[in-house]
Amino acid sequence: MVPRGEVGLVFAGLGAATGALTASxxxxxxxxxxxxxxxxxxxxxxxxxxxxxxxx
Numbered sequence: 001m002v003p004r005g006e007v008g009l010v011f012a013g014l015g016a017a018t019g020a021l022t023a024s025x026x027x028x029x030x031x032x033x034x035x036x037x038x039x040x041x042x043x044x045x046x047x048x049x050x051x052x053x054x055x056x
Contacts, residue, residue, distance in 0.1 A: 004036075005033045005034075005036065005037040008029060008032075008033040009030065009033055011029075012026055012029040012030055012033070015029075
């Protein structure tokens with residue numbers, strides 16, 4: 001997992017445990033972390049292959 005995503009999950013867990021976050025905000029944070037974790041690698045691969053094709 002991406003370190004940024006792990007940190008986001010830790011803070012979401014702390015916020016939920018202390019009561020600083022509502023359940024709906026906690027779910028939104030977890031879904032956003034999961035989404036960015038799975039979407040970022042293919043998008044980076046696409047961006048780098050596109051850049052390599054343009055620079056040739």
